[in-house]
Amino acid sequence: MSSDSDLLDLAESIFADTGADLWKTLEETGLARLTLPESAGGSGGTLTDAAAVLQVAGAHAAPVPLAETDLLAAWLLHAAGLSVPTGPLTAVAGDLHVADGRVTGTLTRVPWGRTAAGIAVLTPSHVVLLTPGQVTVTEGTNLGEEPRDTVTVDADVPTTADAPAGAADELRLRAALGRAQLLAGAARGALARSVQYAGERVQFGRPIGRFQAVQQQLALAAAEVAAAGAAASAAASTAERDGCGAASTAFAVAAAKARAGESAGEVARIAHQVHGAIGVTREHDLRLLTTRLWAWRDEDGSEAYWQAQLGATVTAAGPDALWPLVTGMP
Amino acid sequence: MGPVTQTLSRLPALVPPPTVLPARAAALRAEVRAFLAQERASGAWSPRADVWLSGWDERFTRELGRRGWLGMTIPVEYGGHGGSALDRYVVTEELLAAGAPVAAHWVADRQIGPTLMRFGTEAQRRRYLPRIAAGECYFGIGMSEPDAGSDLAAVRTKADRVDGGWELTGTKVWTSGAHHAHAFFALARSAPPRDVDTGESNRHAGLSQFIVELDSPGVQIRPxxxxxxxxxxxxxxxxxVFVPDAMVLGELGGGWAQVTGELAFERSGPERFLSTFPLLTAMLAELAGQPGAEREVGRLVSRLWALRSMSLAVAGSLESGQAPELAAAVVKDLGTRFENEVVDAARTLVAIPPDPGAEAGFARLLADAVLHAPGFTLRGGTNEVLRGIVARGMGLR
Structure with a gap:
């Protein structure tokens, strides 16, 4: 990728084009495996690149497992020394039984399980790559109607490897990091739609956006969108600079997912209030963004979960360590 | 979702990309921390809330000047240090987080120095900048008046043309530190509110800024x-009050653009979310060993971390010559509300009542924070006015 703005322009044009086969385009342009090294068939991009693309995907409520494929499955398989298959992928941590090449067990709420060409599973001891023929899928969804399936396996699985050290923590962090980008993007999308609607909808003889009461609400939403975006981008920047295993990255990702999760509810609330009754109908597209905001804030660790993690870290470190933790410099 | 692309592209960027501090920042930060530890150990001062309003300590300010931590962005030829705004950011946030007494130099270092570099004459720069960088010259800001608060263009202080300069008559209010300061920037009406070219009514026209020495005859300062x-x-x-022509700041009639141009610098700094940080630290000390508050602590810390990321992003953007007005307004809106959230967390999580008579510690920090909190969301533009700026930036007005 020649520059940040080229990458963003490319992402914008791809996610805006609803007529095309989105996943095929993501594969062809290299965005589907953006951060995987070129030697392993990826594009060799950075986490900052991936964050920018995921924010655009979130803003468009893109119905594809992009974070799951690039940030999670491709990373996990490559880290375990397994080759990364083509097609949409997903990855979860799960307590599957692995012995003598036989893998058995059940995984719940697997993102995009039914459409994945490969499901990378991190068990306490192994990394396992499951393919569609080896599993039984029971379909489920999240609030945004994205696949969250139950996957059962009882099969001989040739593609297994030992779990890399620290993989469980890193998988959890990467999932939260990716989800924070999607949240920040969806929040921006919901704000953009609300600002546009407030400029079009006429009541009392003028667009409702001319009323200070509506302006103040949209400005509050804008502040939440800015906070979510700044936090998500800064977490990606920290992860890129310090690595996913660094304490500073754990701190930043926890803070970013907690902050983005908080903003999600507030932005969705204001977006619906501004849209009035039309916004709560099936025919209106606002729901594509707000239902994802409601789903994603609870996935990969709710704000309550990450706040508690962060609070425990800060409390254990003591009062004099708070500022060094916030500034990332002990 | 075809139309969304257009919708999205019409929404302005609300926050610049993240700023990664340069490698040298770590060494500078370590130096400042070592100095602050030494000061704290000497008992010269206790950490306080809202120090940039209330912590006036000229010894401390001169000490900062001696160490090269004032006027950091002022060029060396004017007595400054020719550093970047990010260096200044690092020093400033360390001082505020420690609750150090920074009020004496605050206005001069944050606003006056950069404004003199932008609009000041050579003589004005030489007169003030070296002493500002040394921590020996203190300034105030004269914008608000009894009938001009949020509506700043309503200022009525007038500047009448006289031989060799101007005569100012009027009243400025809420001027922090004027009773200690050497000079201030006064915004006054030097011409009628009409556009010079078209003659049409324009209340932003005809305003000018003047540098007024506060010991000038005719100046009265009342608490x-x-x-x-x-x-x-x-x-x-x-x-x-006579102000010589040489003390007109910038362009005659250009006062409105000059004062509003300063605001992006004034609204997004670490002082917009760290005013109660020393209380947050003291709260953690009181909570030590008592489980149960982790979620609330984590919530505050995540909000603080996000605010700092945003504020730093704005600082980096300013440094590269942009003026991210919307992002600056957002930092101040969220940041000053965060300062209030810390107060509420502290008083509900720790069962120590606020005590304005205490010398130091949690009870005193809490007392000062509660009593100063209403000002946080007023100064530098009320949060409601800032939200109006954000709404306008999004095309709503």
């Missing part, structure tokens, strides 16, 4: 005690 009784604010009354 406006805070609700605590503390003296930080002042009323500054001019009665035909």
């Amino acid at each position: 406006i005690p805070l609700l605590t009784g503390a003296h930080h604010f002042n009323e500054v009354v001019f009665e035909r």
